[in-house]
Amino acid sequence: MSTIFDALPRVPFIAPDSREELCFRHWRPEEVVLGRPMGDWLRPAVAYWHSFVGTGADPFGAPTLPRPWDDSMDGARAKAEAAFAFMERLGLPFFCFHDRDVAPEGASLREGVRHLDAMAEVLQAHMARTGIRLLWGTANLFSHPRYMAGAATNPDPEVFACACVQVRHAMEVTQRLGGENYVLWGGREGYDTLLNTDLAREDAQLGRFLNLVVEHKHRIGFTGTLLIEPKPHEPTKHQYDRDVATVYGFLARHRLLGEVKVNIEANHATLAGHSFEHEIAMAASLGLLGSVDINRGDPQNGWDTDQFPTNAQELVPAMLEILRAGGLGSGGFNFDAKLRRQSVAVDDLLHAHVGGMDSCAEALRWAARLIEDGRLETARRARYAGEPWTGTLADIADAALARDIAPQPRSGRQERLENLVAAAARPSA
Incomplete structure (x- = not known):
């Protein structure tokens, strides 16, 4: 099957001073940094949703990015073929996905489960063929209209049950595909107004839900790490997992410390009024550091712009905290970043990942020099x-x-x- 990415070249490493545009100048996974390969420190991943599902649509305009597949099972298979064709050319070792990224919703819960099972076989075949692994999986508990008032915190018990269906199945598929982590992002676990919100009840529901998730992880023998991804707001006015410190308090309150860590996103940290490095340092100090979503925001915009990182110097403090913590364990650097609405050329996605990967690699090397120098410590x-x-x-x-x-x-x-x-x-x- 041909894909839109077939004409793209495989990205080579050349040299830091190369004038070639589609090449890595700093990312060399085998290069030893502080006694470990660079690839072991960074463990980079492609985000299936932004890279292959995002359309460029915004509140003011229709989709702009070329996506030659529809929301059907045939479309899902074509999308997977294209996704792995792209990832082969980029050469990164991991990817991440939501259940609804890889398989269509279907007309019912049962059909959605069947679709995901069928697509898990497709993904498994591509992974075996390419050697690309799954860093983490997750369930989309925010896009469907049923989740407009939350999933685990929804006042409707049937919506809570729907969330249980999706998370159980997404976790089991993640396990089947050898995923090393499972993420929960509470995109609508929060409130828009206190006029109709019972905070104590919603906190209890969220705590019960996460305890059920932990219990199921142990029941099925999933050995991956469970991760919560903090975000302060957007899409809701206030989300219950606003930052690392808030998540720690929630885990302690519901007796979940030691069972769950955090997946920290750079742009979510800045939306919470923190720096990326602050959230990493806080997580490390509390024993919660698990994985990161690497992107950046625009200081002139007050929302989650999810741009690819391009400034290595800005990333050095975050890399320094990760090196001090001894790395991310089973976590990694997931490029939760999307193309700009006007970036409609097929190779724009490759340029974006190359620039982001080189920025991370250069920042890692830079931070390692600081530790080797010793004066900072x-x-x-x-x-x-x-x-x-x-x-x-x-x-x-x-x-x-x-x-x-x-x-x-x-x-x-x-x-x-x-x-x-x-x-x-x-x-x-």
């Missing part, structure tokens, strides 16, 4: 080098008064440290 350790005071509050207060202590302000040396980061861009640094 030495400065951080020195800032906490003081001996902690022990005893009760009264003991500490009495001792401080007895010594009449007068601590002097110490510089945080921020500008010096920022210069060290900037200088690490030069290989000779």
Whole structure:
């Protein structure tokens, strides 16, 4: 079967100073970085939804991107053929999908289940042929009109049951395909107005739902990691998984710590008023760091623009936190990014992934140089080098008064440290 991507070249690695446009300049999966291959640190994945399902439509205009397949089973097979043709040319090792990305909804729940089962066989054959693996799967619990008031938090118990059907089946298909993680994104688990919302009840429903998901994971013997993907708002006014700290509180409240980690998206972090590196550092400090969706927003837009990353320097602080944490384990870097509405040429998707992958690889190398240099870590350790005071509050207060202590302000040396980061861009640094 021919596809729209057949004329695209396979992307080679050439060199950082190459003038070729469709080549990798920094992404070399076999290159050793801090004792491990670059490919093991990054574990990059293509997002099936944006790359092969997204149409370029927006609230003000019709689809613009060429998508020569319809929403039928024949269309799903043609889409899968094209997706793997593209991924073979790009050469990344993983992909990710929602159930409704790869198989049509169907006229009923039962038909949707049958469609996904049939497409799982198609995907399995493509994966065996190409060696491309599944980083994670998930269920789309936000697009269908039934989920307009949420899935797990929906006031209608039958909608809750529909969500149970989709998640159970999507997790089982993920397991069947050898997926290494399973993600839950609460796109509509939140509220638009408190006038009709019972917060305590919805929190309890969401906690019950996630406990059921964890129980089913163990029941079927799925060994992958369960991940929640935080986002503060959009499409709802307020979503219950707004950021990493909120997710931690939810997991602790519902006795789920140790069972679930987080999949952090760069653009979701900035929508929450945080930096990408803050959310990664917070997750690592709380034992929740699992995987990342790599993209960026536009500082002039207040919504989730999902653009491909192109600035390695902006990614260095995030890479530094991932290296400090020892990596992402079974997680990876999923390119949850989409083409711009005007990017209608077939090779635009290849250019987008090449630029994003090279930016990540360059930033990883840059961050590794900072760790090897040692000055950044030495400065951080020195800032906490003081001996902690022990005893009760009264003991500490009495001792401080007895010594009449007068601590002097110490510089945080921020500008010096920022210069060290900037200088690490030069290989000779």
